[in-house]
Amino acid sequence: MKKYIFYFLLLAIFGAGFGFYKYNQPHKETSGNKPDIIISPAELLKAYESDESAADKTYLDKIIETEGTVKAINEIEMGSSLTLDSGSELSSIICEFESKSAILEIKEGDRVKIKGFCSGKLMDVILVRCSLSKI
């Protein structure tokens, strides 16, 4: 009987430990992780404009690495955000960064390489939790 209680307690401790680990599991980050797909801003936009649901199947939640010219630094209140030129006047690639300091040294016209999770397309294709890669 004592043995069963012991096993039960052991299982409970493991269960609680696993639950606690899952609960506090950190986000998967783009920095330090290899990209799943490497694509140019123009190609990514084209894929979304020609068939959005097919593009969603290919790119959603994947780490996308893309290299392009900064069209604008967007003024936002939390974190930071920039727009990558995609050759189109109307639509671009918007890249969100979680920290306020992530792109302080970047300015309009700079050439950058960015990794981010694709979250889909509204007017623009949006990459979230981005990080800068060295060119």
Add this chain to the structure above:
Amino acid sequence: MAFRLFASIILNKYLMKHSFLIAAIFFLSASASFGQRYFTKTGYVSFYSDTPIEKIEAHNKSANCVLDLNTGKLEFGVLIKGFQFEKALMQEHFNENYLESDKYPKALFKGQIDNYSKIDDTKNGKITCKISGDLTMHGITKKITTDAEIVVNNGKIEAESQFNILVADYNISIPSLVKDQIAKSVKVNVRLNLEQLKM
């Protein structure tokens, strides 16, 4: 003969002048109506679920919005996968189990500002407006009505609104194991800095 030629030259010149005038008027009126549209691609949306056990907050930095001051119509869109949570596990549950963002990637709002004619974008000021419209997410469309504060600031429009949505309204089923951790009514906060759409 000479007179007729002369007359036709005069007429042609008059018409050319006139057509330029017509074109100018057309162009001016067109640009005036385009000038009344405001937009953003980097609107801020957050939501907040508060229970005694757990506070859950998520932020989205890339909401789209177009506001037409001529008609008071407003369109708003946000990507579900763009919401960032503090805890990865919550974000995973939100996307996979509750909002099913692979199936329903966007939330959209199409609405109308009631007293939009009171918004004067030529001078700075602040007014409160009632906005009502349809909010679509998780494949379900429901009417919502909310107050919004609209500030005109040097040719830009800042809009802010808070409203509550009931989780059950959007057919989002929350397992009984965690139902005490997630509020039945979620508070949504929207803040937009709209710029004039230049054509």
